[in-house]
Amino acid sequence: RKEVEQDPGPFNVPEGATVAFNCTYSNSASQSFFWYRQDCRKEPKLLMSVYSSGNEDGRFTAQLNRASQYISLLIRDSKLSDSATYLCVVNEAGNKLVFGAGTILRVKS
């Protein structure tokens, strides 16, 4: 079983749509969680950290369920510029970052 699993997609959505990505992780000792965005052949960029209480940053909402070892990212009012690969990232015990393979989002006009 992969340490961090994501639906690879692609998710093809129209502009303005709401889309949700899910992620599960296997290590229950994981300490912190993030969503990164990666454009093709570019470096990943931090989108947002994920907190147990859930957190929102503009059109983006992240949630964490430690009991189910599940993380989600919700994007509202999708823009063309949101098209990218979204990486679920888990910081395991020992300060090691583990990346999911990513979920591809394509927003179309």
Next chain:
Amino acid sequence: GAVVSQHPSRVICKSGTSVKIECRSLDFQATTMFWYRQFPKQSLMLMATSNEGSKATYEQGVEKDKFLINHASLTLSTLTVTSAHPEDSSFYICSARESPGINEKLFFGSGTQLSVL
């Protein structure tokens, strides 16, 4: 904000040659830098953790004699792919933290696309 510079951005080389990739933290001191490899449509895989002034810690399955890491200063880490072969063709990315805290933001270099012919 903190910036990590990675050079070169793209390398094409013949099989058997060695390739050096540099990773520099431009406006902060990074006691720890990380090297990742990413194959097409796959996740970033941590190769090694580079600590300034000491030997790098390699992940399981990564050959330390093939992927030489040097972290001689607080702002520079290098990865040398020795005797590169076509299967080493990949996207290599470095990253660095300003401090060792688990929630501390990780800054990435822009990556190096290595193609071995």
